[in-house]
Amino acid sequence: MPDENPPNQVPRLVLTWLVVGLPLIYGLSQTVRGVVPLFTG
Amino acid sequence: MPLSFLDREHTVAPPGFSRWLIPPAALAIHLCIGQVYATSVYKNALVAHFGSSLTAVGVIFSVAIVMLGLSAAVMGTWVERVGPRRAMFTAACFWGAGFLVGALGIATRQLWLVYLGYGLIGGIGLGIGYISPVSTLIKWFPDRPGLATGMAIMGFGGGAMVASPLSRQLMSLYDPAYDPADTASVASGGAVASLFVTLGIAYFAVMMLGVFTVKVPAPGWAPAGFDPSAVAARPMVSTAHVSAASAIRTPQFWLLWTVLFCNVTAGIGILEQAAPMIQDFFRQGGTSTVAAATAAGFVALLSLFNMLGRFVWSSTSDVIGRKPTYVMYLGGGMVLYLLLTVAGHTSTAVFVLVAVVILSFYGGGFATVPAYLRDLFGTYQVGAIHGRLLTAWSAAGIAGPLIINGFLDARGTPGELVAADYRPALLTMVGVLAVGFVANALVRPVASRFHEPVDDGGPVAAGATSPGVGPAAEPRTGPAAEQPATKE
Structure with a gap:
């Protein structure tokens, strides 16, 4: 069976990746802020 | 079986289902359970609240990690049998309940309840949750299993990164006297109890996204252009x-x-x-x-x-x-x-x-x-x-x-x-x-001699590289057929 990607799955893909991606970006940005003193301190 | 929509046979992906929905489903689980490495955020607050030692509070984390290993080892075969959706659901229930029981322990100043809740109950959720998406990811990504499992297990590392700053901010919300920017500032026990309730509910909700998104590939499914022989x-x-x-x-x-x-x-x-x-x-x-x-x-x-x-x-x-x-x-x-x-x-x-x-x-x-x-x-x-x-x-x-x-x-x-x-x-x-x-x-x-017997027609032999689900794709018991070759 081919690995199709019907258009009606795009909103679901966007939503699910956003739900996990946004917290991950938040965590990453907070960590990078924590790293800054290593290079400035 | 109750909640039959969680069964493996009810989670088989329809034709055209995008396999790129599976990594976020796995991440939804691992990002939540990765919180276990952020326990240092409220460690001092619990020491002050219970009037106990750092060691006594550290036992909460130790129990959780030991339970992670034990439950992953003991429940692994069950996870394989019931499929990822029921396993993820069970993990979400244990993980969420662990926080709520832990919150009760903090609110009533019963440290043993925190051991039981976060450590024991939550630890079982950790173990089941950690392994629940692994097999499914590997079956959806036979061409890139390392990438697939890497994404999920990266989420476990990322979970603490999310939970640490989030917990500090939430504790400052529940206890205005607590200053998250001041390392000497310690949140009240009530703030930590409220944090546990919040995290328990929030993690359960996010893990449900994984539960309702995850699917197993249909028997014989393979990604477009995938060559099992390669x-x-x-x-x-x-x-x-x-x-x-x-x-x-x-x-x-x-x-x-x-x-x-x-x-x-x-x-x-x-x-x-x-x-x-x-x-x-x-x-x-x-x-x-x-x-x-x-x-x-x-x-x-x-x-x-x-x-x-x-x-x-x-x-x-x-x-x-x-x-x-x-x-x-x-x-x-x-x-x-x-x-x-x-x-x-x-x-x-x-x-x-x-x-x-x-x-x-x-x-x-x-x-x-x-x-x-x-x-x-x-x-x-x-x-x-x-x-x-x-x-x-x-x-x-x-x-x-x-x-x-x-x-x-x-x-x-x-x-x-x-x-x-x-x-x-x-x-x-x-x-x-x-x-x-x-x-x-x-x-x-x-x-x-350790290989499982394969079906006479031989399609099971390709199962390692051609993913499938259910009994049709799994080795059957009985007289061993000719074993496929393995190379180094």
Whole structure:
């Protein structure tokens, strides 16, 4: 069976990746802020 | 069975289902359970609230990690049988309930309830949750299993990154007197109880996204353009299946157990004492040239590379192969630990650079091992085998700190030492990595006597590289048919 990607799955893909991606970006940005003193301190 | 929509047969993907929905489903689980590595955020608050010692509060984390290993080992076969959706749902219930029972323990000042809630109940959720998406990811990504499991297990590393700052902000919301920017500020017990309730509910909700998104591939499904023979032709990739019960009787399982144990033990050697270690390495005349804030930045950088290593190195293993990847983790780790011992004190740049690469190897070791197991034992019960292998993590969690703290305690107090005091511990880690290196070198394809019987028509033999689901795609019991070849 081919690995199709019907258009009606795009909103679901966007939503699910956003739900996990946004917290991950938040965590990453907070960590990078924590790293800054290593290079400035 | 109640809640039958959770059953494996009700989660088979319809034609055209995008496999790229599976990684976020797995991430939804791992991002939540990764919170277990953010417990230091409220540790001091619990010590003050219960009027107990750091050790007594630390037991909460220890119980959770031990339960992670135990439940992953014991429940692995069940997870394989019921499928990812029921397993994820069960993990969400345990993890969420663990927080709520823990909150009750904090609110009523009953520390044993926190042990029972977060430690025991939550720990079961950790173990089931950790292994629940692994087998499914490998079946959806037969062409890139390292990338797929790397994404999920990266989420476990990322979970603490999300939970730490989020917890501080929530505690400051529940306790206005608490200042998250002030390291000396301690939140009230009530704020921590409220935090636990909030996290329990929020994590349950996010994990439900994974529950309702995850699906298993239909029998015979393969990604477009995927050539199973190309994967099967690679060195050290088996086309046979080995059950979890058989796997633990193979030398390969115990060699990989040793590999994981050594890699994790060595990584913990740095993680355990990261902040005082960088200050001690650059101490002259009793004063360190590295400030506390800089040391904290170093710890944050380590966690960043620990997370990135999971994704980057595990994905790389799809290209260079699993065994060479562990040669890099263990052999490269030995060189880097030696470099740290000999030249780590010469400049902070050298120290930081070497340490972050070591930590990236530590994270990579976790993320690459499911794909290594798939290569050796096939997809049949790879999740259950992975669960049993995770006991190496629990064992390393005890051995790593014991080794590093044992050596350092003999020299004085971390935070008041100098670089030379770390040499015995670091050189011991070189030895630990050497043991792992030898174990990895000894890994050979699994002997055919451990393989599961295959269907007469032979399609099951391709199951290791052509994913499937349900009985039709799994090895059947009965007289063994001709065994597929395994190569190195």
